[in-house]
Amino acid sequence: MSLTAIALVAGGLFVGPYFFAEPTEAAVATTPPTVAVSAPVQREVNKRLTLLGQFSAAHQVELRAQVGGTLTKIAFKDGEVVRKGDVLFQIDPTPYENRFIKATAAHESARTRLELANIEAARATALQKNGGGTAQNADQKIAEQRAAQAAVDAAKADIRDAEFDLDRTRILAPFTGRIGTHQVSEGNLIAGSRAAASPTTLLATIVSTDTLYLNFDMSEADYLAFQRERLKRDNTFDGKVKIALADEKDFSHAGTLDFIDNTLDPSSGTIHARATVLNADGLLTPGGFARVQVPIAPASPALLVPDASVLPDQSEHVVLTVSKDNIVTPKQVQIGDLRDGLRVIRSGLEPSDRVIVSGIPVARAGAAVTPQDQQILTATN
Known part of the structure; x- marks a missing residue:
């Protein structure tokens, strides 16, 4: 075989596959994906709105004493659920017990004086009628009788006042809820005030847990869409909303839209709304976030x-x-x-x-x- 033929054969071996492959790649490139x-x-x-809301307690109270004194007992564990009427704090009742005893004794003394005044007034009146006494003496005894009655009434008020203060040495849970950490320790001197006219000592905070509020804001456009649809249905919207917690995808919780504010906030262009949510299992916590779906049109x-x-x-x-x-x-x-x-x-x-x-x-x-x-x-x- 000549050198030229060998070269052509060799060239075919190296060049041939390239030319054979090119049409195949071109065919693949032109095939629609x-x-x-x-x-x-x-x-x-x-049609519905999906908005972001935040939970808050339906009831929240700062526990403060109405009377002052030394704190002698803390009757709960921080963070636990307390029941309405449970004793939470005890202030030393000794000064208030003494005052109650004094008020009771003063009332007994006033009652004795009133009994005597009643007798003397009746005697003076009878003597006057029989000509054995003067009208001036009868009037004086009647005045003393009225003063004795006023003293008895004042003594009763002092007893009620002393009893009120004595009862307030025990701070009770105003409702069932979860209590926070105690802000004072046993032995501390507590400042109290009936009407908070003077500084008082914060003892703890308690929030309700059986029912929570979910607060959220609607834009003006969303609010108008909601109102227009509700008017179309003659205000028959039942208020039912669906809720998904921060770690949930499904809106598996239910609530009731029961409040929409009466004015739009001019700075944000939104209006505040609130749904009430039952929390029987205690899963929800005030301060937590959730998404809420508000239906604004029928299916x-x-x-x-x-x-x-x-x-x-x-x-x-x-x-x-x-x-x-x-x-x-x-x-x-x-x-x-x-x-x-x-x-x-x-x-x-x-x-x-x-x-x-x-x-x-x-x-x-x-x-x-x-x-x-x-x-x-x-x-x-």
């Missing part, structure tokens, strides 16, 4: 797609669909909230549209694709 498509899910969906037909199928487009949103000739066609949509992991589409899609639900990264607007049907799965499937 495969994407999964599905029609939007059709479902009855009620109506809606389309839903996977949230990943909704793409941001500057300030708008688009969904990629596949036309009848298998061309990627973006559609601008108005979106709602999430339902069972799917995004509500308020407008922009038709029930017959083929939405790209998988393979979005390889889909380009105006490019051809190979669609394959795939069912949209919800969180409940």
Whole structure:
């Protein structure tokens, strides 16, 4: 074999595979990418607001003494649930017991004087009628009788006052709730005041736990939408709302919207609202955050797609669909909230549209694709 022939054969061995491979790669490059498509899910969906709220206690009290003295006993453990009427703190009652004894003795003395005054007044009146006494003497005894009666009444008031103070040496739980840490220790001198006219000592704070408030704010637009829909239904909104805690995805808790403020805050453009939530299991805590869903319209037909199928487009949103000739066609949509992991589409899609639900990264607007049907799965499937 000649050198030229050998060179051609060798050249074929090295060059040939390159030329054979090039058409195959070109063929792969021109094959439309495969994407999964599905029609939007059709479902009855009620329009609702999803807002962020914060829990607060329905009842919260700072425990302060109404009488002063030395603290002799703390009858609870920090952070425990206490029942209405439980003794929480005890102030040394000795000075108040002494005052009560003195008031009781003064009342007995006043009662004795009143009995004597009654006898003398009756005797003076009888003598006057029989001509054995003067009218002046009778009037004087009657005046002494009235003064003795006033002294008895004052003594009774002193007893009630002393008893009031004695009772207030025991600080009781005003309602059932969870108490915080004690702010004073046994042996401390406590400052008290009945009307808080002078500085008083903070002993502890107690909050209710069986019922909590969930406070949240609605924007002016949301508030108007809510009010318009409620007026359409003749104010028949039952106030039921759904709640999801900070670590929850599902809105598994229930509450009742029972308060909307009477004015909008001009600085924030929002209005304050509040829902009442039962807390029988004690899971909820004042200060915690939660999301609340407020329905503002009855259920109506809606389309839903996977949230990943909704793409941001500057300030708008688009969904990629596949036309009848298998061309990627973006559609601008108005979106709602999430339902069972799917995004509500308020407008922009038709029930017959083929939405790209998988393979979005390889889909380009105006490019051809190979669609394959795939069912949209919800969180409940």
